[in-house]
Amino acid sequence: MGDLRSAKEKITAAQSTYESIADPEIRIEMQHINGWIDFSLGNLHQAESWYSESLRLAAERDRAFGQSTPIIFWAASIASGVRKAAA
Secondary structure (H helix, E strand, O other): OHHHHHHHHHHHHHHHHHOOOOOHHHHHHHHHHHHHHHHHOOOHHHHHHHHHHHHHHHHHHHHHHOOOOHHHHHHHHHHHHHHHHHO
16 A cells, blocks of 8 residues: 555646646546546545546547547546445
8 A cells, every 4th residue: 555655646746747738648647547546545535536537638638629539438437436336
């Protein structure tokens, strides 16, 4: 668990540093990493929040580019599974 907590600190710091300049794919991936770490630590509600935010970012990106990508379906599936586990 110590490595996950350290990873969480590092990804949170990177996210804070690069939030305004990162392209959508990197921002979405950071959300996924945070979600995975929180899920692994048993923080299910926080994990759901990260995955839901990644869905929002992916939908925003797809509207801007007029496309839909598989990442939306993948993130929606994970968010749904985490939501069920947290209930």
